[in-house]
Amino acid sequence: TTQRRHASRQRFAAEFSQCLFDFVVQLLPTQEELAVKEDVRKLLERLIRTIEPDSRLLSFGSTANGFSLKNSDMDLCCLIDSEDRLSATDMVTMLGDLLERETKFHVKPLPHARIPIVKLSLDQSPGLPLGIACDIGFENRLALENTRLLMCYAMIDPTRVRAMVLFLKVWAKRRKINSPYKGTLSSYGYVLLVLYFLIHVKNPPVLPNLQQIPPLRPISPEETNLNGHDIWFFDDIQLIRQRWHSSNTQNVAELLIDFFKYYSKDFPYQTGVASIKSGQLMKASKGWQSDLDSPRYNDYRERNRFCIEDPFETDFNVSRCVTKDGLYTIRGEFMRASRILASRPERAIIALAQLCE
Ligand code: GTP
Ligand code: MG
The missing domain is CATH 1.10.1410.10 (Poly(a)-polymerase, middle domain)
Incomplete structure (x- = not known):
């Protein structure tokens, strides 16, 4: 009976594994959805640059880490590469006004939240059967890094x-x-x-634990310090995939x-x-x-x-x-x-x- 139970367990796991893959595949976003989202990101980046010419708008969270489902929201982070940049609170207020004037998005600026963000949404349309929801934050470099860490784990x-x-x-x-x-x-x-x-x-x-693998060359603590946090992790995924099984x-x-x-x-x-x-x-x-x-x-x-x-x-x-x-x-x-x-x-x-x- 032990043998029979073992066989039954294995049969179930094999079948359930296949079911899981079939199920998950249907939940992935379509190429079309990804393309629309990328267009939205570019449009928003262009608009933000009319306020801060030296800014970049980067995607983080599930749209960037390989774990996105159909219709998941877009998390965007604005980085400004100049010394005397506006505060996140001011950026949120100004960007909120601009987007309300210039676009069809529903806009909700939250300048005084713990992390100031602009919340946007777009109603459904033929190319976007479920609409779009998007948050834009500022200078959230830690979120960009943890997104990259999650993406590396997904790729291993x-x-x-x-x-x-x-x-x-x-x-x-x-x-x-x-x-x-x-x-x-x-x-x-x-x-x-x-x-x-x-x-x-x-x-x-x-x-493997990417945060505990030593770097290939010596790295000073300053290089991997972001706002007092150690953001080092081994990110050469090609190498990991060759060497770690x-x-x-x-x-x-x-x-x-x-x-x-x-x-x-x-x-x-x-x-x-x-x-x-x-x-x-x-x-x-x-x-x-x-x-x-x-x-x-x-x-x-x-x-x-x-x-x-x-x-x-x-x-x-x-x-x-x-x-x-x-x-x-x-x-x-x-x-x-x-x-x-x-x-x-x-x-x-x-x-x-x-x-x-
Ligand atoms: P869905 O939106 O449900 O598809 O999932 P998601 O992967 O986008 O996750 P979620 O919306 O919960 O978070 C988006 C990103 O925000 C994460 O990848 C993190 O980079 C960041 N984030 C969310 N919550 C926290 C938190 O509590 N602490 C920190 N440091 N970052 C967070
Ligand atoms: Mg998200």
Whole structure:
């Protein structure tokens, strides 16, 4: 019976793996959508240059890291290469006015937000059946770097890493646990959970730790310092792909089953911090236990229920928005997914449908 159970498990995983790939492929943005988005970026860049001639508008987040789904929003960051540039607040106000005058976008400038941004949206049209949503921020160089880090991880093992991340993003959206504003986790947070699992939990690991591979030539700390944060990581992906081969041969379904199992019952939510840079850390050693009087936040919601360390801003908890209820819901969803997969329904497609119900 043990042998039979093993065979049945393998059959299910092989079938489920194939289902996952077929499912994820349909969710990718079309070439047309990508082209429209690039046109929008260029148009906006041209307009911004009428305010700041030395500026560049770069894309970050999912449109730039290889983890984008159909109709995902566009995250844009404006960099200004001159010494005496306007403040982000002024830029947001001026750009907001300009876009309102010159374009058909719905425009919402937020000059006084913690991170000042202009929010834009465009209604649906024939080339854009679902419209477009876009945020423009300023000088957010750390976000550009963490986007590049995520993209490098996606490129090391494109099949397994991308399929897992894309599936998890859709799953989290369908299960309604992807809203930092409502106490659950951002997409960025889920991506970090997947990477943490593939780098530090899986044994043998599926991914190397790019932030701990030494550089090929000596690099001074100043070169890799951005606003006081160490942004070094090994980014020669060609070389990594030649020299680093994971001895983990699990397929994407097996990895996903283990992922849900791990975050259902093994991750130490009470005391642990998931850090892709340093592995598992303790909340206590980072001073992240209970921070009701932390000066960084001015409301009284608990910020450190769930702890995911940002890869570069290591004093920043990416899941700070997750509330007690939010964490309860997220863990409940990990358990539900784990239960569905452990029950191995007759057909893998049924498991997939149930998971994303
Ligand atoms: P979708 O928009 O759902 O497709 O996902 P996304 O990959 O674009 O993720 P999200 O919108 O959550 O975040 C976009 C980018 O903003 C990320 O890739 C990060 O670069 C940055 N970002 C988001 N949240 C945080 C955060 O809490 N801390 C930091 N440092 N950067 C963040
Ligand atoms: Mg985004």
